[in-house]
Amino acid sequence: MVIVVGSGAGGAAAARYLAEAGCDVLIIERGPALSGKDAGSSYANVDAGVRLMRTFCLGGTTMVSGGNALRCLEDELLDCGIDLSSHFAAIEKELAVAPLPDHLIGEGTRRLITAAEKSGYPVHPMPKFINPDLCCMDGRCAFGCPSDARWSALRFLRQAEADGAVIRTGTVVDDVILSHGEAAGVRSGSKVFRDDMIILAAGALETPRLLQNLSLPTTPLFADTFVSIGGLLSGIGMNMDVPMGAYIPFEGGILLPHYSRTLQALLGNKGFEAGQQDIIGMMVKIRDDDCGSVGSEIRKDVTVQDAERLIQGSAYAASILTNAGADPASLVSAPLRGSHPCGTARIGISVDTELQTAVPGLYVTDASVLPKAPGAPPILTILALARHAAEKMVT
Missing domain, CATH: 3.30.410 (Cholesterol Oxidase; domain 2)
Known part of the structure; x- marks a missing residue:
């Protein structure tokens, strides 16, 4: 089984592609499952000098995004040794990006x-x-989409469920458990979920804390x-x-x-x-x-x-x-x-080009891994990185 911590763009994409490949997947999300029209109630912003925007809900910030699909940092990631061109193309086709x-x-x-x-x-x-045929033009994309015209991570999560994945909401992961220096599970309060492959996708404000608990390196924060x-x-x-x-x-x-x-x-x-x-x-x-x-x-x-x-x-x-x-x-x-906290577990410092940390079996697939501030909406890039990582995990 693979345990995925977080259900936003990076977590949902990793879960979807791994479940599709036949892996047993458990997705753990701290927030509740909400309908598109209610997603605006999930904001859990942080006053940190600059007010940092985030959500706690199934689907993460994809539930309140503007539906933007730019190829951010494609060249910078290529310089890091990661070619996302085929992943971008596949996702753009599937999501009918236009x-x-x-x-x-x-x-x-x-x-x-x-x-x-x-x-x-x-x-x-x-x-x-x-989807232009479903768009209700209410101008409230940042508070949830009542007509489900905009893609959100919920669609990938439902696809993962159809392939056997299990979703557990309302569960905060406190620590990653190691055994003999390798990933062995996660702890939530008194509950322990065990597996030897863990994917952290809890967002750039929570993922680094889980890494720090293991004395793994983290990096400074961008936020666009x-x-x-x-x-x-x-x-x-x-x-x-x-x-x-x-x-x-x-x-x-x-x-x-x-x-x-x-x-x-x-x-x-x-x-x-x-x-x-x-x-x-x-x-x-x-x-x-x-x-x-x-x-x-x-x-x-x-x-x-x-x-x-x-x-x-x-x-x-x-x-x-x-x-x-x-x-x-x-x-x-x-x-x-x-609006885009990122960069706190960067490629080349916290993770390698397969998005694995120094702990065998422990990966990161959220915005934490971005090597530079994108300065533009990064959802498509996060999806492509998660697809890239899932492909490497399977092979």
């Missing part, structure tokens, strides 16, 4: 695309794993720190747009069309009365420095270089927003957040 059709591009997003292109910015359609910026544009209705329908790369990261609820109160504080339908916004997401740490406390700071990247990206976003019709006097920015 840009949104024109009728799902909302007016706010369309205006931002037009304004950016007129200003000479390179605008690209965002590849998505969203971002800021939401927006302003007043009456009746634009961007709150109903499918989020992030396009992306604009810049030197320090990426700009994305993005509506955030937090902007409404900030506009009010500035003296602008705005309903949710009156706000147009963008996200500035950077490839941040690895100045975070996970231990008894979690910390994520902002370096001078990070601040410069955020300032540069925010200036670009403000220009695009103004050219799209936002009142320049109304522009506000939300507190810093980090």
